[in-house]
């Protein structure tokens with residue numbers, strides 16, 4: 001075990017984050033903004049538009065809430081997911097397959113775990129940034145009604161962490177851009193079905209179980225609970241889901257980087 | 264004690280053996296060369312020394328550590344110049360050096376000071392705020408080399424360091440490498456330029472198809488595998504081959520290249536006189552001392568006519 005883990009890290013993931021921060025000026029801001037505005041547009045169109053027709057809907061504690069307030073936390077979770085995934089899929093794919101960045105990093109005293117953690121943190125920060133911006137929009141629309149909303153920020157970080165690790169681990173197996181598109185093929189239905197816009201109780205139990213296995217559902221339920229300050233045993237299941245997802249993902253990325261670049 | 268010690272070092276890619284059981288040692292402060300034709304296994308060997316290539320079998324110790332198990336520790340004292348530049352194109356020239364230094368965990372102040380020195384060394388001060396993509400090939404090469412020095416390495420791995428450099432830049436680099444060597448830095452160099460090997464290397468191994476086929480100092484290798492002088496003759500493409508048998512009888516060894524014939528002997532001028540006396544009259548002729556080029560030709564299996 002020791003042998004398998006040796007040489008993986010020098011504890012300097014920070015240098016990888018620092019590098020990304022220096023590179024930020026050269027990123028494509030249009031792509032960044034598109035990813036951010038998508039959930040905002042959903043909130044405006046569905047929350048305000050549809051919300052007017054739907055009226056109120058039972059919230060996590062059974063008490064009725066406005067439709068906009070129902071979907072807002074869900075969209076904030078999606079926002080964290082979007083930010084984390086854009087970075088950890090497209091950008092990481094480019095770095096693995098085309099630029100020699102990771103190869104360069106690994107010819108210094110950085111180990112694969114340092115690179116993995118550094119890049120995951122960067123994707124996570126992006127997700128958190130999206131979520132924070134989204135929270136600002138919610139506030140402006142009067143959808144933040146409890147101090148519990150503050151707890152949504154660390155939760156956004158946690159969700160982004162899980163998705164960043166998952167995204168990067170998945171991407172490390174991709175060989176072509178076409179395969180990468182599969183990720184988005186999965187993302188769209190996951191976004192539409194994970195109780196984002198309507199409760200999953202409309203589905204037969206089998207489908208419900210399936211959705212409950214997916215990460216976004218846990219993120220959304222967690223956010224929604226916090227938005228009104230409800231904690232149940234399920235809260236901890238949701239949190240645990242993302243902790244495990246992030247940690248397992250980070251380990252997988254480390255091992256994949258080692259396999260790809262140290263061989 | 265040797266800073267690099269390889270024993271029966273072997274690397275296979277699937278069925279293919281790229282490095283085939285080579286053994287060598289490099290002493291501290293030594294400048295050690297790996298010579299060989301394309302595909303000989305030089306870069307693969309370099310990657311194993313840096314711990315970014317895993318060996319299939321054999322043992323390897325670098326600074327007393329196993330680069331495979333203790334990669335980050337080993338690489339902390341290593342400067343790596345890979346065969347093809349792998350600069351960070353998302354960063355400006357100066358940031359390439361700063362960020363690279365940070366990968367080694369160096370404090371920012373130190374990195375910043377060193378970066379300015381290295382920019383001067385690489386003659387890139389004016390380009391410090393340029394994009395990497397806007398540099399010429401030679402400038403990129405110089406930046407890659409400068410970058411490898413940021414952590415004050417005690418061993419520098421240079422994989423064809425001067426490919427793409429103009430003569431002036433080459434000489435500046437050689438000079439700089441000499442000075443590093445004087446400070447006790449160990450150099451491991453691969454190159455296709457024989458003059459570079461002669462200039463830089465105290466000792467070298469000639470590799471071919473993954474094996475070491477000769478080892479020694481440049482002078483010793485020349486003594487062992489070549490004669491003192493070489494007479495180069497050009498008769499024009501059609502006559503080179505035709506005259507070869509006759510020419511070969513005059514020399515210790517003869518070799519026909521597509522554009523010229525090489526005659527090996529200890530007295531090149533005398534040999535040239537004899538050629539002329541026989542009325543063979545080459546279009547051009549040149550007498551020179553044997554070089555590693557000749558050793559290389561002899562050892563790496565081009566057809567030799569004894």
Ligand SMILES: Nc1ncnc2c1ncn2[C@@H]1O[C@H](COP(=O)(O)OP(=O)(O)OP(=O)(O)O)[C@@H](O)[C@H]1O
Pocket residue numbers: 276279280281299300301302303304305306307308346
């Ligand atoms: N990742 C790889 N997968 C399969 N084969 C490889 C790989 N890397 C190198 N090889 C093979 O190993 C052999 C040695 O390659 P290497 O790059 O070490 O040669 P070299 O001596 O550096 O040659 P050059 O002078 O052209 O740089 C070559 O035949 C090459 O095709």
Ligand SMILES: [Mg+2]
Pocket residue numbers: 305306307346422
């Ligand atoms: Mg090579």
